[in-house]
Amino acid sequence: MSFAPLQNDTFLRACLGQATTHTPIWLMRQAGRYLPEYRATRAQAGSFMGLATNVDYATEVTLQPLERYPLDASILFSDILTVPDAMGLGLSFALGEGPKFERTVRDEAAVAQLAVPDMNKLRYVFDAVTSIRKALNGRVPLIGFSGSPWTLACYMVEGGGSQDYRAVKTLMYARPDLMHRILAINADAVAVYLNAQIDAGAQAVMIFDSWGGVLADGAFQDFSLAYTTRVLGQLKRTGSDGAVVPRIVFTKGGGLWLSQMRTLDCEVLGLDWTMNLGTARAIVSEGSGAHRKSLQGNIDPNVLFAPPEAIRAQARAVLDSFGAPHMEQDKPGTGHIFNLGHGISQFTPPEHVAHLVDEVHAHSKRMRTGL
Amino acid sequence: MSFAPLQNDTFLRACLGQATTHTPIWLMRQAGRYLPEYRATRAQAGSFMGLATNVDYATEVTLQPLERYPLDASILFSDILTVPDAMGLGLSFALGEGPKFERTVRDEAAVAQLAVPDMNKLRYVFDAVTSIRKALNGRVPLIGFSGSPWTLACYMVEGGGSQDYRAVKTLMYARPDLMHRILAINADAVAVYLNAQIDAGAQAVMIFDSWGGVLADGAFQDFSLAYTTRVLGQLKRTGSDGAVVPRIVFTKGGGLWLSQMRTLDCEVLGLDWTMNLGTARAIVSEGSGAHRKSLQGNIDPNVLFAPPEAIRAQARAVLDSFGAPHMEQDKPGTGHIFNLGHGISQFTPPEHVAHLVDEVHAHSKRMRTGL
Numbered sequence: 001m002s003f004a005p006l007q008n009d010t011f012l013r014a015c016l017g018q019a020t021t022h023t024p025i026w027l028m029r030q031a032g033r034y035l036p037e038y039r040a041t042r043a044q045a046g047s048f049m050g051l052a053t054n055v056d057y058a059t060e061v062t063l064q065p066l067e068r069y070p071l072d073a074s075i076l077f078s079d080i081l082t083v084p085d086a087m088g089l090g091l092s093f094a095l096g097e098g099p100k101f102e103r104t105v106r107d108e109a110a111v112a113q114l115a116v117p118d119m120n121k122l123r124y125v126f127d128a129v130t131s132i133r134k135a136l137n138g139r140v141p142l143i144g145f146s147g148s149p150w151t152l153a154c155y156m157v158e159g160g161g162s163q164d165y166r167a168v169k170t171l172m173y174a175r176p177d178l179m180h181r182i183l184a185i186n187a188d189a190v191a192v193y194l195n196a197q198i199d200a201g202a203q204a205v206m207i208f209d210s211w212g213g214v215l216a217d218g219a220f221q222d223f224s225l226a227y228t229t230r231v232l233g234q235l236k237r238t239g240s241d242g243a244v245v246p247r248i249v250f251t252k253g254g255g256l257w258l259s260q261m262r263t264l265d266c267e268v269l270g271l272d273w274t275m276n277l278g279t280a281r282a283i284v285s286e287g288s289g290a291h292r293k294s295l296q297g298n299i300d301p302n303v304l305f306a307p308p309e310a311i312r313a314q315a316r317a318v319l320d321s322f323g324a325p326h327m328e329q330d331k332p333g334t335g336h337i338f339n340l341g342h343g344i345s346q347f348t349p350p351e352h353v354a355h356l357v358d359e360v361h362a363h364s365k366r367m368r369t370g371l
Numbered sequence: 372m373s374f375a376p377l378q379n380d381t382f383l384r385a386c387l388g389q390a391t392t393h394t395p396i397w398l399m400r401q402a403g404r405y406l407p408e409y410r411a412t413r414a415q416a417g418s419f420m421g422l423a424t425n426v427d428y429a430t431e432v433t434l435q436p437l438e439r440y441p442l443d444a445s446i447l448f449s450d451i452l453t454v455p456d457a458m459g460l461g462l463s464f465a466l467g468e469g470p471k472f473e474r475t476v477r478d479e480a481a482v483a484q485l486a487v488p489d490m491n492k493l494r495y496v497f498d499a500v501t502s503i504r505k506a507l508n509g510r511v512p513l514i515g516f517s518g519s520p521w522t523l524a525c526y527m528v529e530g531g532g533s534q535d536y537r538a539v540k541t542l543m544y545a546r547p548d549l550m551h552r553i554l555a556i557n558a559d560a561v562a563v564y565l566n567a568q569i570d571a572g573a574q575a576v577m578i579f580d581s582w583g584g585v586l587a588d589g590a591f592q593d594f595s596l597a598y599t600t601r602v603l604g605q606l607k608r609t610g611s612d613g614a615v616v617p618r619i620v621f622t623k624g625g626g627l628w629l630s631q632m633r634t635l636d637c638e639v640l641g642l643d644w645t646m647n648l649g650t651a652r653a654i655v656s657e658g659s660g661a662h663r664k665s666l667q668g669n670i671d672p673n674v675l676f677a678p679p680e681a682i683r684a685q686a687r688a689v690l691d692s693f694g695a696p697h698m699e700q701d702k703p704g705t706g707h708i709f710n711l712g713h714g715i716s717q718f719t720p721p722e723h724v725a726h727l728v729d730e731v732h733a734h735s736k737r738m739r740t741g742l
């Protein structure tokens with residue numbers, strides 16, 4: 001496949017720790033329910049999965065936020081749970097509720113039936129990636145993604161969201177052998193899945209370890225981090241066009257484990273708002289350049305409910321907490337990609353997002369020129 | 372008032388960093404729905420608040436777990452939200468649901484009406500403290516408690532529990548002046564409330580900052596930690612019997628801020644399971660003895676769903692992660708109080724708790740004798 005050349009490579013440069021003219025910004029769930037045009041398309045599609053599995057709809061909604069805001073990256077419109085759906089667990093989304101699986105994986109028999117799914121069942125995702133990449137026409141890079149092995153396991157065992165993770169943690173503590181088996185299959189499936197997204201045109205990939213932060217110290221390393229490592233070890237380093245494909249790992253609530261995540265074989269670590277970006281930068285900059293990382297994050301999405309001037313002040317505070325941008329042309333450093341620390345709320349006023357994007361661009365340019 | 376002399380002071384000694392013969396253990400929400408005898412008493416009382424406001428019932432359920440397990444401390448049966456209830460917000464608990472307030476505090480007018488409540492409205496709490504202390508007859512110490520100013524504010528603004536804290540964070544980012552006013556009143560109210568519990572017989576007090584961990588770095592320091600500090604500065608240091616009353620601060624999800632919480636004027640910091648206890652001990656032991664702290668925590672309550680041998684192994688792992696117990700008789704060190712990192716689940720098999728308590732006692736004795 002051949003695609004149009006990239007016009008705005010700021011996001012990819014920041015991922016790779018190269019100097020940029022401004023701090024790039026994109027928003028988790030930027031194509032989502034806070035946009036009236038998204039709600040209109042979803043109404044046409046009839047359901048969330050109707051939207052995600054239709055290439056034209058998925059392309060349309062992925063591009064919607066780019067029409068409104070000068071964002072520096074786009075992200076495939078899909079869900080983190082497509083892989084277990086392809087394993088046959090039966091994913092659905094009731095209106096206004098979270099994801100549900102028809103079948104759960106809680107015992108030896110259910111685990112024995114699990115396998116890396118046939119990627120043909122996920123063809124709709126790869127087709128969407130190619131379609132979106134074409135439609136972007138080089139405006140900004142396209143990010144592909146998946147849930148992490150642990151996060152997928154949470155939903156597979158619980159059958160949906162959970163307040164206390166009782167079922168998945170009971171299985172983990174009572175039958176660690178079964179949990180390791182689930183996670184190994186998930187890791188291999190996620191790797192094949194992300195590689196197929198890269199082949200289809202994804203220019204960066206992100207692993208959402210949305211529930212890694214609910215694990216105890218020790219359990220996180222054994223049941224989440226080890227399997228994220230297993231995914232990363234299998235990922236392609238370049239796309240079909242030969243360009244390096246940066247890999248982003250985001251563990252919600254994972255700030256305490258940053259010094260361990262620092263050694264992951266990836267280019268970017270995502271952070272939520274509980275972690276001070278300056279502290280995080282110092283941690284990932286320790287020692288040699290072998291583990292060079294950029295950081296992505298981390299404003300609280302609830303900031304977007306405040307008036308514009310407060311949003312702008314908080315955006316500046318996040319940029320300032322990261323500190324002086326990396327400016328050396330010849331040597332990679334710690335890049336910063338501005339993002340939320342969690343998906344944008346469906347109740348966000350769309351016009352507030354414009355203020356955030358504008359302030360990140362304007363203030364980060366000022367930080368570079370010293371004005 | 373005069374009370375029977377204390378027979379088991381292990382918990383208080385550990386709070387104060389004194390050497391102990393074993394690691395004391397108690398469990399957050401140890402008097403709760405997982406116990407059939409608790410459910411029977413609650414059924415008699417008709418409602419949660421019917422239980423909490425009746426001195427005899429509150430005394431009965433507080434002592435129930437002590438009849439089953441050799442726990443090293445008891446904690447007043449009450450709720451973290453009694454103070455805003457006394458402010459007139461109308462607290463209730465629907466069966467199987469969380470707390471609800473009839474009235475919320477979301478605008479200037481509602482904030483203007485807030486004041487430190489008349490402590491006579493909380494007389495039922497102080498009467499329960501005295502009644503429980505008498506009924507304990509010196510078996511183990513009695514812990515009093517309150518929600519933190521920030522955690523109370525979350526419920527007061529949201530009107531109940533929340534998934535995203537949208538209302539309280541919107542107020543915080545949009546009208547920080549109003550939020551500071553709420554927090555100042557809450558802090559002064561909590562201080563008066565805890566002092567009255569101390570006067571009534573509480574031998575230690577704990578501040579539950581259950582929702583501090585949802586705040587962004589920066590916001591945590593300004594809107595939670597500053598007001599916990601304001602409470603601590605007003606607390607009595609000794610009870611009516613002249614004994615020192617240790618103060619415990621527990622911020623769920625606060626591990627990232629431990630180096631700042633270390634300077635709080637309190638004796639014990641509570642930790643959840645995400646924080647490595649050995650790392651935490653190193654952080655609170657840094658520098659001079661001026662900030663000496665003991666640590667409380669931090670096993671994942673979901674461990675209690677595993678079979679007994681797995682529970683025992685996880686209990687040993689937590690004790691071992693804290694490391695060698697403080698053994699010097701003449702010099703205070705970092706004590707450890709074993710606890711869960713969150714309240715015990717209502718679905719916990721009661722017989723599993725016996726295994727946890729037994730293993731903590733047995734293994735921590737072995738750690739002291741080197742056997």
